[in-house]
Amino acid sequence: MQNVICALRGAVLFVGQLPYLAFHSTVTSATVVGLNTEIKKRVKGNGQWMSSRCFVFDGTLSHETVLNGPVGILFADPGSEIGEILTKEAGPRGLSSNPTWAPKLIATCFEIQTANPEQYPNILSDSFPFNQLTPAKKIQDDDRLVNVIRKLIESPEETVNVDELASEIGMSESWLLHEFKNVVGLPIRAFRKWFRIKTAVIAIKHGATLTDAALSAGFYDQAHFTNVFRDIFGISPSVVFKKGESIRWYIQNEEIDKILKVF
Structure with a gap:
């Protein structure tokens, strides 16, 4: 199979x-x-x-x-x-x-x-x-959230400071936390974690080694990527992405990707 x-x-x-x-x-x-x-x-x-x-x-x-x-x-x-x-x-x-x-x-x-x-x-x-699931709201309806998301994905290696992000778009931290989850469907830190994992997975899909995929997604090294992956899924990425083993993929072409043209 x-x-x-x-x-x-x-x-x-x-x-x-x-x-x-x-x-x-x-x-x-x-x-x-x-x-x-x-x-x-x-x-x-x-x-x-x-x-x-x-x-x-x-x-x-x-x-x-x-x-x-x-x-x-x-x-x-x-x-x-x-x-x-x-x-x-x-x-x-x-x-x-x-x-x-x-x-x-x-x-x-x-x-x-x-x-x-x-x-x-x-x-x-x-x-x-x-x-x-409730229908996802359109992210493009709020340029402030688009700017926050762009910052999160363009600098995956940077630590998330929600207060600074909120200040940059002229909103309170509580508003940003609430509205981000309301529109994107995930809390800010969870989105960043998932996006980094997703970025690494896409890199592996295109033939990158685990090390190169980890670095491209903003992880410190392969060990950091492995630890985060294991924390989320309970298994090592090396078990899932065995050499020579064929995998079929579907990465949802989300509105985020369409707007920001990330990939």
Whole structure:
């Protein structure tokens, strides 16, 4: 089975093969589905294994996973609308299994596997949880936000100082924090993190080494990129981007990209 990676709306969907995942926390809320078989999972501090076709879990949960066969994993940033949906589904224990929408997500993963990349936008927009999202507002309606986003992506290596950004556009810090998330769908720091990961992933897609991809995205070095990637996804980028392994991609052509002509 060929691996597929789709990035959109503050989330990343991975479909394919992954190895056993030792105890880790993902930082992000996520859901994992076994496409052909059940998945085994246990929480740190509890020796009992659980088996299910689908698990939804909060990012703070430390857990171990045995994957038998191909899987679909949806990672969502905690500040995103999808993150809120999955966190609510995970419940007070931070872990739940077999939600009612699991068969829909499994069907989407199979459809993604057999479709051409140009079909991915329609497939994903009609599937859970993307079909639950409120329509994105148009970023171009506010030049102040465009200027903030431009600064964030043109200098990915710089530390984000929200107060200074707000001052530069003549707005309060609280207004910028609220309006940025309201329009972009992610908090400023989460957007910067995702954008840097996205930049590195696109570089890898075009043949860059992990080191060159990390530097092009504003990480200090490959180790820094690896640590951030592992914090988000619970696995090393070297596991996902194995040499010689073919990956199909879909990076959403967001309004941000259209406006700023980043890529």
